[in-house]
Amino acid sequence: MSAAPPFKSGFVAVIGRPNAGKSTLVNALVGSKVAIVTPVAQTTRNRILGIVNRPHAQIVFMDTPGIHRPLHHLNEQMMLCVRESLQDRDLVLFIVDAAASFGQGDQFAISLLSEYHPRALLLLNKIDRIRKTSLLPLMDRYSKLYSFEALIPISALSGEGLETVLDCVTKVLPEGPRYFPADLYTDQTERFLAGELIREKVIQATREELPYATAVMVEEFNERPGLTRIRARIVVEKESQKPILVGAGGMRIKQIGTEARCELEKIFPPKVFLQLRVEVEPNWRNDHALLAQLGYGSETMRPAR
Template structure:
């Protein structure tokens, strides 16, 4: 069969499991995951190469109301991700009831020019009786191509979903070379590792106010030296991030370093500097403050 390829945007509310799904479909991690909403901030492309196909998944930030410039940037990322795609996967959290906003948003996407498949995720959390009535609600959506009930965590029904995606891959261009698994450079990956560990280790409000910038990567043959700056919004947050006698920052550092060593395949020396930058999420050029130079 002829080579086929295309772009698949993965869209949905925060925390429904978009990044987990993309990582699971790819079979490797390109996107960080946490139990906190609004974990993903940028579009992240992950590339799946088959014998005769290439699927480029675009993991997007969760759809939510914009309160600051970072939120606006995230909304813009979703808009960018949905322009010029071959297919949208609209992900819903099957462990809870779908609300009107969810269904309205899905209907809105189905009215657009690209095909949409709904993916009801987290079916490992319930049984047929609890999840089926939710899936039935999607019958009212007009123009929806299909519905798949999956567990991104357990991998359930993912091969079926993949089979359903393939017919929509109608391009015949190899967008990425075989060895390129993501559109993101190493600095992005390293910064996201630190943010992920911080999201898991810290409670509630603080993580959303955190940004990580990689200031230095000295990649030597047998070690790597990495300097990072973590921004937070208040002195009190800084105290919590650093912790009693530096205990929290040391845990964040250790866990980040372990993850980085796996990515870079060599010992890592990591230095994280914590800096207070009030309202950084509402500054002009919010992402370039963090060292992002593209305006994707």
């Protein structure tokens, strides 16, 4: 009889430029929506754990904000999350949008990776959008820039290549304990997740008009059998942004509320009562206390080994 294979575990930082598909990837690997996804860059604002349990492994993925040059305190906090994840990791998944051309931002991302020189896999994402032949020059370029353990073409959207990613990650991870109970798939509180889902609907409804200027604060979260009551405040920066969110005759905020409620009811069934309010907080992206209240602080999530 052969001995059972060793149990492997570890923390895997998913990093890359904004919009590369990090959150889509983590959701697909975990098999549940742990992180919100929008077509707008800089959607993810903090580190979010997505836990995958396999028969002989536990992989803790860390979704992170996209790598960019920070202009506000919020963005500094976001980049701090990226750096902390690079520090705390056993392995990095460096994800690039293979459908976009290589630019300065990619160079910047690679130089950040090089600062920490972790073991890393390169994931070339969005291959559903490109001709496979265009991958070779990109792979060639990246393999000259960093010594990746492997280069894997994937589509986080269609699922192509994701089994290979899981196999490769499991192979590279060290032997280790099960860090989290087997039934836990994220570290987020229900309250925070509710706020994020509302924020996703806000971004999807306002896109170009208000891409970065909104935040959502859940003021009441009350889960009872049969009904979850959620009261949330949508924060904008300027008085002039309020009508954009509210819309003519309140139509847009109503639509955001309806879409958010449908999404929330999937997680908190059967019924959600959702109340939204729009408020102006000038310069909230530089307000340290408010950012901490919003949950956009840096924190070390890694449990003691």
